[in-house]
Amino acid sequence: MSTTITLTINGTERPVAVELGDSLLEVLRREGFTSVKHGCDTGDCGACAVLLDGDAVDSCMILAISTDGRAVTTVEGLETDGHLHPLQQAMIDTGAVQCGFCTPGTVMTGIDLLSRNTDPTQDDVKTALAGNLCRCTGYVKQVDAVLAAARQMKGGPDA
Amino acid sequence: MPDPVDPRRFAVVGHNEPKVDAYALVTGKPVFAGDASSDGALHIAFLASTHAHARITSIDTSRAEALDGVSLVLTHENTPATMYTTAGQGFPEPSPYDTRMFNPTVRFVGERVAAVAAETPEIARAATKLIDVAYETLPAVLSIDEALAPDAPIIHGEDEATGIHDAARNIVSVVDVDIGDVEAGIAGSAVAVDTTCETQYAQHVPIEPHVVRAYLDNDGRLVLLTSTQVPFHVRRIVARVLDLPVHRIRVIKPRVGGGFGVKQEILLEDVTGLVTLRTGRPAVAELSRPEEFVSSRTRHPMRVRVRLGATDDGTLRAVAMDVISNTGAYGSHGLTVMSNAGSKTLPLYNRAPDVRYRGRTVYTNLPVGGAYRGYGATQGYFALETAMDELAVKLDMDPVEVRRRNHIRVGETSPIFAAIGEGKPGVEQTVGSCELERCLDIGVEEIGWADKRGARRRDGPWVHGVGMSIHMQGSGIADVDMGAATIKMNDDGSFNLLIGATDLGTGSDTILGQIAAEVLGVPLAKIVVYSSDTDMTPFDVGAYASSTTYVSGNAVRRAAEQARAQITAVASAMLEEDAGGISLRGEAAIGASGNRVTLEEIALRSLYGSDQEQIGATASFVGDESPPPFLASFAEVAVDTETGQVRVVDYVAVADCGVAINPHAAEGQVEGAIANGIGYALTEEMLISGHGRVRNPTLFDYKIPAAPDLPRIRAILVDSYEPTGPMGAKSVAEIGINAPIPTIANAIYDAVGVRLRNSPFTAERVLAALDAVASED
Numbered sequence: 001m002s003t004t005i006t007l008t009i010n011g012t013e014r015p016v017a018v019e020l021g022d023s024l025l026e027v028l029r030r031e032g033f034t035s036v037k038h039g040c041d042t043g044d045c046g047a048c049a050v051l052l053d054g055d056a057v058d059s060c061m062i063l064a065i066s067t068d069g070r071a072v073t074t075v076e077g078l079e080t081d082g083h084l085h086p087l088q089q090a091m092i093d094t095g096a097v098q099c100g101f102c103t104p105g106t107v108m109t110g111i112d113l114l115s116r117n118t119d120p121t122q123d124d125v126k127t128a129l130a131g132n133l134c135r136c137t138g139y140v141k142q143v144d145a146v147l148a149a150a151r152q153m154k155g156g157p158d159a
Numbered sequence: 160m161p162d163p164v165d166p167r168r169f170a171v172v173g174h175n176e177p178k179v180d181a182y183a184l185v186t187g188k189p190v191f192a193g194d195a196s197s198d199g200a201l202h203i204a205f206l207a208s209t210h211a212h213a214r215i216t217s218i219d220t221s222r223a224e225a226l227d228g229v230s231l232v233l234t235h236e237n238t239p240a241t242m243y244t245t246a247g248q249g250f251p252e253p254s255p256y257d258t259r260m261f262n263p264t265v266r267f268v269g270e271r272v273a274a275v276a277a278e279t280p281e282i283a284r285a286a287t288k289l290i291d292v293a294y295e296t297l298p299a300v301l302s303i304d305e306a307l308a309p310d311a312p313i314i315h316g317e318d319e320a321t322g323i324h325d326a327a328r329n330i331v332s333v334v335d336v337d338i339g340d341v342e343a344g345i346a347g348s349a350v351a352v353d354t355t356c357e358t359q360y361a362q363h364v365p366i367e368p369h370v371v372r373a374y375l376d377n378d379g380r381l382v383l384l385t386s387t388q389v390p391f392h393v394r395r396i397v398a399r400v401l402d403l404p405v406h407r408i409r410v411i412k413p414r415v416g417g418g419f420g421v422k423q424e425i426l427l428e429d430v431t432g433l434v435t436l437r438t439g440r441p442a443v444a445e446l447s448r449p450e451e452f453v454s455s456r457t458r459h460p461m462r463v464r465v466r467l468g469a470t471d472d473g474t475l476r477a478v479a480m481d482v483i484s485n486t487g488a489y490g491s492h493g494l495t496v497m498s499n500a501g502s503k504t505l506p507l508y509n510r511a512p513d514v515r516y517r518g519r520t521v522y523t524n525l526p527v528g529g530a531y532r533g534y535g536a537t538q539g540y541f542a543l544e545t546a547m548d549e550l551a552v553k554l555d556m557d558p559v560e561v562r563r564r565n566h567i568r569v570g571e572t573s574p575i576f577a578a579i580g581e582g583k584p585g586v587e588q589t590v591g592s593c594e595l596e597r598c599l600d601i602g603v604e605e606i607g608w609a610d611k612r613g614a615r616r617r618d619g620p621w622v623h624g625v626g627m628s629i630h631m632q633g634s635g636i637a638d639v640d641m642g643a644a645t646i647k648m649n650d651d652g653s654f655n656l657l658i659g660a661t662d663l664g665t666g667s668d669t670i671l672g673q674i675a676a677e678v679l680g681v682p683l684a685k686i687v688v689y690s691s692d693t694d695m696t697p698f699d700v701g702a703y704a705s706s707t708t709y710v711s712g713n714a715v716r717r718a719a720e721q722a723r724a725q726i727t728a729v730a731s732a733m734l735e736e737d738a739g740g741i742s743l744r745g746e747a748a749i750g751a752s753g754n755r756v757t758l759e760e761i762a763l764r765s766l767y768g769s770d771q772e773q774i775g776a777t778a779s780f781v782g783d784e785s786p787p788p789f790l791a792s793f794a795e796v797a798v799d800t801e802t803g804q805v806r807v808v809d810y811v812a813v814a815d816c817g818v819a820i821n822p823h824a825a826e827g828q829v830e831g832a833i834a835n836g837i838g839y840a841l842t843e844e845m846l847i848s849g850h851g852r853v854r855n856p857t858l859f860d861y862k863i864p865a866a867p868d869l870p871r872i873r874a875i876l877v878d879s880y881e882p883t884g885p886m887g888a889k890s891v892a893e894i895g896i897n898a899p900i901p902t903i904a905n906a907i908y909d910a911v912g913v914r915l916r917n918s919p920f921t922a923e924r925v926l927a928a929l930d931a932v933a934s935e936d
Contacts, residue, residue: 034193044859078186088185095178097178097181099414099664100180100181131865132866133863135835136831139869140872
């Protein structure tokens with residue numbers, strides 16, 4: 001049974017048709033937000049992480065129908081005036097992107113952390129990324145990227 | 160001594176250029192196979208066997224076919240019976256032809272029995288449950304020992320299979336090598352070690368599971384957009400299975416979400432292609448995470464026995480390695496993974512005059528082995544480097560010193576190089592670059608070896624220890640695997656680089672672009688890299704065997720040099736100077752006089768002006784050797800003596816990969832491989848029930864390392880220069896994964912005095928080992 005909800009995706013409010021059993025992940029991919037990746041369907045890998053009203057969630061674990069009226073941010077919505085978000089740029093600069101399949105989810109989780117903690121330690125970052133599995137990097141350069149983005153966003157020496 | 164060539168002279172090589180695909184990846188562009196629009200596509204779901212070994216006596220698909228939205232059901236009754244191997248290897252593949260698209264006898268729990276193509280994934284999955292299968296169960300073989308038992312059930316008794324060494328005894332392949340007399344060597348040694356290690360079933364866990372989209376182009380050709388490491392092998396093998404000419408198939412590799420070997424396998428392309436051919440419609444197949452665990456491929460579990468004989472100063476006199484590899488139900492990579500357990504390990508210790516290798520690969524009714532980063536060397540090194548540690552203990556020597564006395568050096572060789580190849584003999588080679596001594600020096604310093612070894616520092620119930628191991632791998636399969644590259648020049652002095660080499664996330668598009676840019680004197684931005692499309696790019700075997708940097712990289716270097724010669728000839732005419740004095744740098748050709756002409760001017764003249772021709776070249780490369788990278792690995796662990804839990808506190812991996820074309824990318828390879836290896840050492844294990852069913856096929860129950868589980872892995876690249884490599888480079892992708900199991904096992908021994916010989920070293924196993932030692936005391 002299909003029903004229509006209203007979602008604000010990357011700042012644009014839109015009606016979205018959903019089936020009762022659809023996950024937010026399925027709906028976002030269907031709507032063309034393919035940065036939201038399908039890695040496990042059980043909330044373990046984090047490749048589908050998005051911001052829901054500002055908080056990072058695994059979108060495969062959220063029933064789409066429960067998100068009526070809420071706001072979703074994906075990686076597609078981060079670029080402003082042709083500029084990448086500092087964390088996106090830091091992921092490139094530190095060499096943190098290998099296959100890139102986990103990258104969008106990791107970026108969204110990192111942004112969630114940076115919104116709550118502007119001066120994270122290495123351990124803070126590792127704890128925050130605990131739910132974003134990466135098989136390529138060993139997390140070394142991903143952690144560096146989040147720390148570099150934090151410095152950049154504070155206007156620090158890496159700015 | 161390192162080659163005097165200083166990598167710092169390079170303008171592009173040796174620099175941390177951002178990956179050419181990084182922008183698309185961080186902005187979430189639809190660059191993966193699963194991101195392509197599936198509008199109008201059929202979705203494929205699989206029915207899997209619930210038996211470890213059974214003959215299908217009847218299969219009734221009528222109820223499934225009657226379900227609204229189902230387009231097609233495929234089983235062994237309506238699909239090709241062509242025998243083949245799913246292993247994506249060079250032709251002829253050194254793996255047995257022991258499977259067909261759907262087998263009438265199933266040989267492991269999870270083997271595909273039928274596929275349904277339907278309008279939605281939900282309908283396809285629902286329809287699989289409406290297929291009625293009757294099985295006659297057969298006795299199953301669920302371990303190496305059961306496979307080798309005298310009266311063992313025969314797993315591949317079918318007449319059609321070829322390339323099996325001894326099907327009646329479940330033996331897929333055999334390798335026997337004798338150099339000197341190892342028994343006499345051991346008997347005559349002052350000290351001997353005899354140790355046997357066993358490794359577990361483990362899975363690659365790419366975060367992107369296998370996914371394929373098939374469609375017909377406007378000329379009716381079959382196009383496969385697939386997450387693969389081996390697009391050209393996919394084309395060749397699918398052509399065979401579907402009985403299509405190769406030229407009627409196009410394989411496109413988009414970005415790949417990790418492979419690690421599991422995508423060196425043709426698993427979905429045949430079925431997806433057949434659905435499209437039968438229906439005329441696009442089709443999509445994507446493995447679920449449980450299917451990825453159970454029904455794709457795994458690391459071959461092995462039992463490896465190593466015996467060493469040494470003089471009392473620690474010089475090896477004899478090395479014997481006996482390997483039994485479990486390939487599961489099908490023989491994919493069965494011979495070659497087993498071969499590499501010896502060929503990539505034994506040459507490291509070339510002092511011993513007496514060397515013996517015995518390898519057997521056996522079938523079982525368990526999940527299927529395949530290529531997995533490290534490719535047998537990982538399993539071999541566990542036993543070899545455990546044995547070396549035991550030797551050091553027996554001699555009361557520093558384990559580092561025992562390695563120093565025995566490892567191969569520049570200018571040296573090993574008879575094993577020539578004795579063991581991949582389906583044929585290997586090639587003789589002399590090591591042209593080896594900075595292992597410096598790797599050891601750095602590792603000893605960084606980990607604090609002198610202070611920490613044997614100190615057994617206590618922190619409550621936690622006891623600290625340090626361990627180490629050393630490793631080598633190869634750079635491609637010498638005399639077998641070919642890579643090719645095409646370069647063409649554009650109006651603005653930029654270049655297209657077309658390569659069959661297959662970037663699966665490693666950054667090979669970037670480093671191959673850097674090599675071309677270096678030769679042509681342009682920034683990387685002026686190289687437009689396009690890879691892995693069988694219609695558009697020249698041939699390349701694909702991404703495996705640590706080949707891309709060395710094999711494909713040398714092909715790129717050659718093609719770029721040929722293009723450079725053409726450019727220089729045009730510049731010579733334009734500058735009226737001798738071509739021999741002209742060099743390319745800063746996007747210009749500069750003569751001996753200092754006069755210059757830009758590449759854009761050269762391109763415009765060659766395309767529109769006089770003596771018109773397309774500047775460009777295609778070149779190929781096959782290695783006549785496979786230069787090994789080297790690695791010294793050190794870890795500090797803490798062992799909880801109350802629970803058995805092991806924590807890796809610090810990890811230092813010092814690698815000699817020749818010149819690192821892109822240091823960030825090379826470090827990333829080591830960091831990722833070490834992380835994967837730590838998971839393999841401590842937590843990752845496919846648990847299998849007494850009926851052959853995988854009990855933990857989810858990322859919740861099969862634990863790969865997350866960020867908080869790992870120390871900050873310290874990958875250090877030493878200066879090195881491989882004379883035969885492109886810009887001095889050799890490989891780096893696989894070697895790191897071999898290190899954590901023996902390094903951590905040796906560190907656990909240093910901490911608490913127990914020797915772990917079965918991986919992974921879970922808390923349960925460590926605690927049991929501690930209890931066993933305690934009860935002996």
